[in-house]
Amino acid sequence: MYSRILTPLDGSSLSEQVLPYVRQLAFGLAVPVTLITVAEPVTPVVGRSDSPEPPEYESDTHLEDHAGSYLNGVASGLREGRLEVSTVTPPGTPAHEIVAEAERTPGTLIAMSGHGRAGVARWWLGSVADRVLHLTTSPLLIVRSGEEGTSHEEQFSRVVLPVDGSALAEEVIPYMVPVARELDLPVELVRVMPTWDEYLRRAAAPEFYNPTFESMAESMAAQVETEAAGYLEQLKGRLQQEGIGTVETRLIQGDPAAAIIDVANESPDRLVAMTTHGRSGVGRWVMGSVADRVVRNSGGPVLLLRSSGNHPLPYLRPAAA
Numbered sequence: 591m592y593s594r595i596l597t598p599l600d601g602s603s604l605s606e607q608v609l610p611y612v613r614q615l616a617f618g619l620a621v622p623v624t625l626i627t628v629a630e631p632v633t634p635v636v637g638r639s640d641s642p643e644p645p646e647y648e649s650d651t652h653l654e655d656h657a658g659s660y661l662n663g664v665a666s667g668l669r670e671g672r673l674e675v676s677t678v679t680p681p682g683t684p685a686h687e688i689v690a691e692a693e694r695t696p697g698t699l700i701a702m703s704g705h706g707r708a709g710v711a712r713w714w715l716g717s718v719a720d721r722v723l724h725l726t727t728s729p730l731l732i733v734r735s736g737e738e739g740t741s742h743e744e745q746f747s748r749v750v751l752p753v754d755g756s757a758l759a760e761e762v763i764p765y766m767v768p769v770a771r772e773l774d775l776p777v778e779l780v781r782v783m784p785t786w787d788e789y790l791r792r793a794a795a796p797e798f799y800n801p802t803f804e805s806m807a808e809s810m811a812a813q814v815e816t817e818a819a820g821y822l823e824q825l826k827g828r829l830q831q832e833g834i835g836t837v838e839t840r841l842i843q844g845d846p847a848a849a850i851i852d853v854a855n856e857s858p859d860r861l862v863a864m865t866t867h868g869r870s871g872v873g874r875w876v877m878g879s880v881a882d883r884v885v886r887n888s889g890g891p892v893l894l895l896r897s898s899g900n901h902p903l904p905y906l907r908p909a910a911a
Contacts, residue, residue: 591697592621594697594698594699595616595619595623595700596623596691596700597624597626599625599627604703606664608702608733609664610745611733611746611891615699615701617671617672617673622675623673624675625668625677626687626688627657628657628680628681629681661679662677684721685718685721685722688700688718688722688726693726699728701731702718702732703732704733704734719732723866726896733891734885746775746861746891747775747858747860748776748778748861749766749863750780750853750854750862751763751778751779752862752864752884753780754846755821760905761898763863764905765893766893767829767832770829770834771834776836778840779838779839781822781841782845784814785843819839822839825839826838846880847883850880851884854884854888854889855889859891860890861891862884863892864894865897866881866895
């Protein structure tokens with residue numbers, strides 16, 4: 591599933607806080623690491639402003655040399671851990687160059703910090719990470735940085751996998767499985783269910799409420815939660831067949847993003863794995879907005895896969911309703 595790890599750095603200690611996770615992943619998955627710093631600003635070549643193709647850039651030798659020297663220093667530290675490491679310092683727009691580099695090698699995992707500051711590459715990693723997510727079809731690991739200058743040597747402790755019963759939500763699973771299996775991480779399946787008030791709203795509009803509707807809501811809740819529990823047990827069995835030793839399941843009522851963030855923050859360095867789009871319905875939620883809130887508000891790393899929207903075959907067939 592993974593052929594290498596591409597790690598963007600901007601010269602700041604904040605951007606480097608992703609490196610402990612990169613070491614753990616590269617060693618566990620037995621894949622090489624490519625470090626990238628995009629030398630910016632640059633000047634487009636004259637005469638290409640009307641071209642539909644991405645512009646070519648004049649090389650800024652000073653910036654590229656500075657970035658190259660910085661990356662070589664980081665690479666040396668990683669090689670001491672017996673990792674295979676290469677470096678690239680292309681000129682251009684950071685997000686586009688990161689995505690282009692990822693596309694050169696199928697199976698690339700992009701791993702980057704969610705925050706940074708202007709450094710040798712002179713760009714803010716937070717906005718770049720957001721742009722990369724919207725441009726790439728590669729899986730993206732985003733690590734939320736702590737304060738600059740603080741050490742960060744933690745590693746993944748377990749995987750939290752939020753699902754809503756849809757095939758789209760399951761798209762991230764093939765990208766999560768090798769990480770959990772090869773790093774020997776337990777997996778926690780989380781499904782967030784509607785609150786009681788939500789079931790009442792679905793049973794009838796509040797202005798027309800009567801006791802019959804409460805009975806309808808109770809029946810609806812029981813049916814949906816029974817199906818959800820069965821779905822989680824099926825998924826648990828499938829993941830165990832894939833070689834994951836420990837799989838736990840949790841049904842939680844509440845706001846999906848808030849519930850996932852609470853689970854993720856129960857212990858440090860839980861890896862949340864999510865697809866960034868899903869579909870809504872009874873017991874389901876719009877995963878794009880949920881993933882965005884989880885990335886911005888959870889304290890740990892998040893593995894994201896932007897859905898292609900092609901409605902692939904579900905990981906479980908038939909998928910629960």
